[in-house]
Structures are given as C-alpha cells and as structure tokens.
Amino acid sequence: MVSHLDVNLPSPVYPIETTLTVAKGINLYIKRDDLIHPLVSGNKWRKLKYNLEKIKVTNCDCAITFGGAFSNHIHATAAACFALNIPSAAIIRGEIDLNNPTLKYCISTGMKLYPISRTAYQLKENAPEVQYILSKYQNPIIIPEGGTNELALRGVAEIIDEVVVANMPVPDIIVLAAGTGGTTAGLMSSSSLLSKIIAISSLKSDYLYDEIIKLTKGKNKDKLTVLTDYHFGGYAKWDQSLLDFITSFEKETDIALDHVYNGKAMYALMDMIANGKFAPKTTILYLHTGGIQGKNGLEYMLQKKRR
Numbered sequence: 593m594v595s596h597l598d599v600n601l602p603s604p605v606y607p608i609e610t611t612l613t614v615a616k617g618i619n620l621y622i623k624r625d626d627l628i629h630p631l632v633s634g635n636k637w638r639k640l641k642y643n644l645e646k647i648k649v650t651n652c653d654c655a656i657t658f659g660g661a662f663s664n665h666i667h668a669t670a671a672a673c674f675a676l677n678i679p680s681a682a683i684i685r686g687e688i689d690l691n692n693p694t695l696k697y698c699i700s701t702g703m704k705l706y707p708i709s710r711t712a713y714q715l716k717e718n719a720p721e722v723q724y725i726l727s728k729y730q731n732p733i734i735i736p737e738g739g740t741n742e743l744a745l746r747g748v749a750e751i752i753d754e755v756v757v758a759n760m761p762v763p764d765i766i767v768l769a770a771g772t773g774g775t776t777a778g779l780m781s782s783s784s785l786l787s788k789i790i791a792i793s794s795l796k797s798d799y800l801y802d803e804i805i806k807l808t809k810g811k812n813k814d815k816l817t818v819l820t821d822y823h824f825g826g827y828a829k830w831d832q833s834l835l836d837f838i839t840s841f842e843k844e845t846d847i848a849l850d851h852v853y854n855g856k857a858m859y860a861l862m863d864m865i866a867n868g869k870f871a872p873k874t875t876i877l878y879l880h881t882g883g884i885q886g887k888n889g890l891e892y893m894l895q896k897k898r899r
C-alpha cells in the first residue's frame with residue numbers, strides 16, 4: 593500500500609439541498625472525492641493509487657507522464673511522487689510558461705518538465721522527441737495522459753464499494769465529469785454498480801461513449817449515458833455564464849467547483865433538474881472529482897488578460 597500520503601478515505605458523502613433540488617423534489621447527494629487529499633485529490637488519487645503501488649515495487653528511476661500546462665493530472669502526479677520519493681517527469685504539450693501556477697508547483701517538487709510541440713505530443717511514445725527523453729532514463733515507467741489505464745480503473749471502482757456502504761439510499765443515478773472517460777469506465781467496471789451513470793463530457797467529443805465502452809469491454813453498458821452538449825466551447829473553455837453559475841453554486845452550498853470539469857458537470861446536472869429530466873424523489877449522487885487546483889490557473893489567466 594502507498595503509505596505516506598495521508599488520504600481521507602472513504603471520502604465523505606452527504607445530501608445537499610439547493611433551491612432548485614428542493615423545488616423539484618430531487619434527493620441530491622454529493623461524494624466529496626475532492627477532499628481525499630489537498631494535492632492528490634479526486635479522481636487523481638483514485639487513478640494513481642495502484643499505479644504508484646506498482647512503481648514503488650519496481651526499480652523505476654522516473655515516473656513519466658503527459659499533460660497540458662494546467663493539467664490536474666500533472667499536478668497530482670508531481671505531488672504524489674514527491675511524497676513517495678519517486679523521481680518524476682512530465683512531457684508537456686506546447687510551450688512552458690514558468691509563471692503558470694500548476695507548472696511552478698510541479699517544478700517545486702523536483703518534477704522535470706519537457707515541453708514538446710503539439711504535433712509530437714499527439715504521437716506520445718511514438719514521437720522521436722519522446723523517445724529521446726525516455727532514453728535519458730534507465731528504467732522509466734510511463735503513466736499515460738490523464739492517468740487512465742487498467743490500474744486506474746481498479747482504483748476508481750473502489751468508489752462504488754464506498755457508495756454501497758455509505759449512509760445513503762442506493763442512488764438511481766450517478767453524475768460525474770468526463771475527459772478521457774477513465775473515471776466513468778472505472779465506475780462501470782465495478783460489479784457492485786446498481787445505478788445508472790450520466791457522464792458529462794468537458795470537451796467536444798463524439799467518441800467518448802465508444803471510448804468508455806472500449807475501456808470497460810462493454811461491462812454495464814446499458815447503464816451509461818454520455819452527454820456532450822455541456823462543453824462550453826471545448827476543453828478548458830468557459831464563458832461568463834459558467835463562471836456565474838460556479839459562483840452562485842459555491843455561495844449556496846459552500847462547495848468549490850473548477851471551471852474545467854466539475855463546474856460544467858454540475859451546471860449540466862442543475863440544467864437537467866431545472867428542465868424536469870428527473871422524476872421527483874429521484875436519488876442522484878454527484879461525484880466531485882476534484883480539480884480545484886485549476887482555479888489558480890484560471891485566476892492566473894484572468895489576471896494575464898487584465899494586464
């Protein structure tokens with residue numbers, strides 16, 4: 593077991609009420625995976641857990657991963673590797689702005705950053721640039737972009753085990769944000785899953801549903817709905833209506849939401865509730881997947897814009 597990360601598990605589950613959920617008679621619960629750890633929070637911990645355990649028992653001289661400049665995954669990998677004494681590196685899509693708070697933090701943990709062009713990035717391990725970086729290490733272990741692999745799915749499936757024994761009725765529906773679909777696939781790979789799942793794509797995607805089904809090899813396929821109309825222009829894109837929603841939700845519930853994933857997914861959920869998509873008395877569990885470090889990135893970009 594990974595031992596020197598002090599994680600708060602099982603993550604808390606509790607009911608939340610907003611004016612809207614009360615008006616529509618919806619029983620909304622939230623699972624606060626964002627509270628698992630201040631730096632390795634949400635789906636990041638779930639996805640990294642077994643990957644880190646594997647790395648710890650090998651003679652790996654560097655855990656190498658991939659991500660964008662504001663990536664939650666890069667940030668969490670840097671924090672976890674630092675805590676566990678694993679040397680780490682990240683191959684970053686595009687140029688590096690050293691003042692970006694996510695990368696600043698990664699550097700402070702000792703993570704080595706390798707920016708490569710967007711074209712090379714698309715090729716991942718097949719790019720000559722990446723091969724060159726890998727050749728600098730004796731025994732590197734690659735954690736894929738977003739941390740999605742079989743070990744990640746195993747870690748995520750444990751959420752369902754926690755929900756089964758949580759102090760709440762079996763949810764009719766679980767709602768969560770999706771990017772690569774790994775977290776959704778992890779939930780669906782659980783044999784204890786009784787709920788339907790609604791995954792809200794944070795990016796423009798017409799392949800996410802197929803991607804998830806591929807990852808789960810079709811398990812629990814009939815339980816899945818993927819919604820792709822709540823991306824607000826694409827990955828990490830946002831508009832004022834999204835930011836306003838996040839502010840008012842945070843005021844009403846005291847629960848922080850990031851603008852890349854959970855802001856969009858919670859917006860989608862509230863929009864569906866407002867539009868009567870769920871019958872009164874439906875029990876919905878919202879899985880908060882973390883990503884709050886991304887708020888610093890947003891603030892940084894807003895400040896840059898104002899200058």
Ligand SMILES: Cc1ncc(COP(=O)(O)O)c(C=O)c1O
Nearest residue numbers: 770771772773774775881882883
């Ligand atoms: C906070 C947060 N929520 C949700 C997701 C989407 O997860 P997945 O890529 O597993 O669909 C991510 C990205 O990994 C994330 O950082």
